[in-house]
Amino acid sequence: MSNPAEPYTHLSILQFATALAAAVSFLAAFWFEFRALGRQRSAGQSPPVNASERLSPALVVGNGVFLITLLLISRMVDARRMTLPLSDYFDAFLLLALVLSMLWGYLQWTRHLRALATFLLPMIFALMVVGIVLGLAGVRHFGAHNPWVAAHIASVLLGTASFAAGCVGGIAYLLADRRLKKRGRIGWDLFALPSLASIEKFTRHAIVLGFALLTLAAITGIFRAVRDPQLMGQHWYVSPKVLLTAVVWLVYGSLINIRLVPVLRGARCAWLSIIGFMLLMTVFVVML
Amino acid sequence: MQNIIPSESSVMMVGLNHRTAPVHLRETLAFSDQAADAALLTFKQRFPSSEAVIVSTCNRVELYVARHGALQPTTQEMVEFLAESRGVASAEASGSIYRMEQQAVVEHLFAVVSSLDSLVLGETQILSQVKQAYQRAAAIDAVGPVFHSLFQRSFAAAKDVHERTGLGDGHVSVASVGVDLLRGVFDRFDDKTVLLIGAGKMAGLMLRHMVSLQPGRMIVTNRTAEKSAEMAGRFRLESVDFSRLCEWLTASDIVLTSTGSPEPIITADTIKQQMKARQYRPLVIVDIAVPRDVDSEVARLGNVYLYNIDDLERVAQNNRQQRGAKVDLSRGIIARHTADFMHWLAARNTGPVVKALYQHCRQISDQELEVLMAGNPDLTESQKQAIRKMAHRLVGKILHVPVTELTTQAAHHRRIHLAGAIQELFHLLPPDSGKSDSDQPPEKSL
Incomplete structure (x- = not known):
């Protein structure tokens, strides 16, 4: 995905500080939400939460989203292009955080999945931190001016956002499963979680969408590799990136065909959605 | 007076x-x-x-x-x-x-x-x-x-x-805790099948709670067919043959057991086989029998959630403690x-005195303003307005402390004493006797 000829946009001190402030906003929102959820102890029940408890995290997340938008605009100005900036990992992770924030906003106003929105916040924070670190290191520069590359990167990013949501669903599923299995013996029964069925449905939807986008990313990637042999070499299909991506694709492929592999239902499916996301992150590391 | x-x-x-x-x-x-x-x-x-x-x-x-x-x-x-x-x-x-x-x-x-x-x-x-x-x-x-x-x-x-x-x-009764746990696993019940094994008293109580979930199908089975039929009639359930228990376990999503059997009637092996047959769909078993009907090893199986009477009581106890x-x-x-209410009640009880006091002082203030205006015809309209405002503010500020003292008195006799003293000292008449609403004190003065 790299193109050394592309004018590189360095991460300025101001951009770094803004990104850090945005990341901290998501962490603060997580804290607000976690406290509010502490009052909803029974699974499946959503007692009314007062306006200030809803407003506080919404305002803080709104602040984070505003800062990310500012950053993206400043990166756009830096790159002197009126398209979404996709210069490097920093931009990519900003966009990931923005997409997940939108998902947070959607979940926030659903009755049964509100607790899942809370779990998204640390994920957004983590992605922001990774983006900042990679941005500071100045690694990996994409050549997003090419439409194929742009399509490839966009599908990778949106697919990653979907899989991140699936990973959050998997974590929530394991926590809910453990709580139900322990039958009141555990001390961390502090927050209400949606029912296992609701979490499973959410995870499945996220994974199906992510799988479709990953497939699109793979097709565009293969097309580029075949068309431009210089890019990844003649034996591109045995490169660690491609092999790992294939494993990720297989893992998620098995998850969306759970009916054919029913033994993967439940906690195993949740574990695989987490492992799949970890593998996907490894692909990013391999690409550095 | x-x-x-x-x-x-x-x-x-x-x-x-x-x-x-x-x-x-x-x-x-x-x-x-x-x-x-x-x-x-x-x-x-x-x-x-x-x-x-x-x-x-x-x-x-x-x-x-x-x-x-x-x-x-x-x-x-x-x-x-x-x-x-x-x-x-x-x-x-x-x-x-x-x-x-x-x-x-x-x-x-x-x-x-x-x-x-x-x-x-x-x-x-x-x-x-x-x-x-x-x-x-x-x-x-x-x-x-x-x-x-x-x-x-x-x-x-x-x-x-x-x-x-x-x-x-969090529910605090054993029966409603059982229903809560079911809600933790499933998000809908209209496509679920509930199987009741046995016909204990407690099972009846829990069934009443389960009916509120409106499950798609409810079936009952018992070693004694008559008891099963009696339970089916009482709760409008479907009575089925006990000898085909394994089949019913495969078909069910929620199992409620309450038999008098001295030995477990459901073992881990049985459930393991049934889980394969039911494609590992989640299964919730609520065992309220004593001694237990379901082998405790069943709880270790994936996608199976087993609760006995002690588990339910423990959750209920946790909720009670919380x-x-x-x-x-x-x-x-x-x-x-x-x-807040006591303050409202006190204000209500002293309201007429406060109102009459403000009315009285405003009346004096208005009379004096009229005299002042008549003696100074050169005053412009804005000057007159400023003087009127100043007079009103003066009345409000002078009365603020005594009125606050009166309305915040907690002791009934003290309040009556103060109200009586105010009426006597100022020769107060009942409020609104020939005066307009504008004579009422402004909210902020109170």
Whole structure:
């Protein structure tokens, strides 16, 4: 995905500080939400939460989203292009955080999945931190001016956002499963979680969408590799990136065909959605 | 000089509850809806200037009265009325009856409606019971301005307590905890099958809760076909053959067992095989039999959630403890609502004196302004306006301290004493005697 000829946009001190402030906003929102959820102890029940408890995290997340938008605009100005900036990992992770924030906003106003929105916040924070670190290191520069590359990167990013949501669903599923299995013996029964069925449905939807986008990313990637042999070499299909991506694709492929592999239902499916996301992150590391 | 000091309103209550009276006495003193209406009408005839509400539930009977000025009824008369209404000698009931006045009544009512005084802490049924009692009393005009305010504030206080503390969160009965756990696994029940094995008493209780989930299919099986048929008839279930238990386990999503078997009837191996057959769809087993019907190893299997009676009791106990931990916070919220009501009541009782005082001072101020304006015809309109504003502000500032002193006095006799002194010193007339609304004091001055 790299193109050394592309004018590189360095991460300025101001951009770094803004990104850090945005990341901290998501962490603060997580804290607000976690406290509010502490009052909803029974699974499946959503007692009314007062306006200030809803407003506080919404305002803080709104602040984070505003800062990310500012950053993206400043990166756009830096790159002197009126398209979404996709210069490097920093931009990519900003966009990931923005997409997940939108998902947070959607979940926030659903009755049964509100607790899942809370779990998204640390994920957004983590992605922001990774983006900042990679941005500071100045690694990996994409050549997003090419439409194929742009399509490839966009599908990778949106697919990653979907899989991140699936990973959050998997974590929530394991926590809910453990709580139900322990039958009141555990001390961390502090927050209400949606029912296992609701979490499973959410995870499945996220994974199906992510799988479709990953497939699109793979097709565009293969097309580029075949068309431009210089890019990844003649034996591109045995490169660690491609092999790992294939494993990720297989893992998620098995998850969306759970009916054919029913033994993967439940906690195993949740574990695989987490492992799949970890593998996907490894692909990013391999690409550095 | 006409006395404008209002007849002071006071609130009182007499009653008994599950802590102070044995069940037979509570039963004897309990009012049906009709009996409560009849008693309230009698009470109104006997004490026409009073307001009254009777709250009667299985755990408490309480008579709330607001008295306006009159010295009657006294709490003793209220006790006698209560006993007489239900045909009980007052001496017999007297020992179990508590009596409260003023702030204690308000605090008690708010605690009752918020379910802090209930047998099951945090239950919400009491709120609707008190609401009904208040609405019944209001329908027959037994309620006036004081009780309208008091009871509506009590409902607001209860809402506040439940919203802020989550006092009612988590069920505390074993049967409802079982249903809660089911909700933790499934998001819908219209496509689920419930299998009941056995016909124990507890199973019937839990089934009643499960019916509320409206499952798609409910089947019952038992070694004794007659018992199974009897249970099926009672709860409108489908009775099925016990010898095909494995098939029913495959078809079911929720299994409720309550047999008298001395040995487990469901083993881990059985469930392992059934899980494969049912493509590992989640299975919840609630085993309320003692000794247990389901081998505890079953709980280790993936996608199987096994609960026995001890598990359910443990969750219920946790919920009870969590509710108990919220009592202090709830009491703090109630104290704030109580203080608000007492302040409102005090302001209401001293309102006419305050109004007359402001009216009197404004009248003097207006007269002096007229003299001033007549003597200075050169004043421009804006100058006149500025002088008027200054005069009004002056009155407000001078009266602010005495009025605050009067309205914040907690002691009834002191308030009456101060109000009397103000009336006498200023020669106050009843408010609005020939004056317009503009004579009323501005809100901020109060």
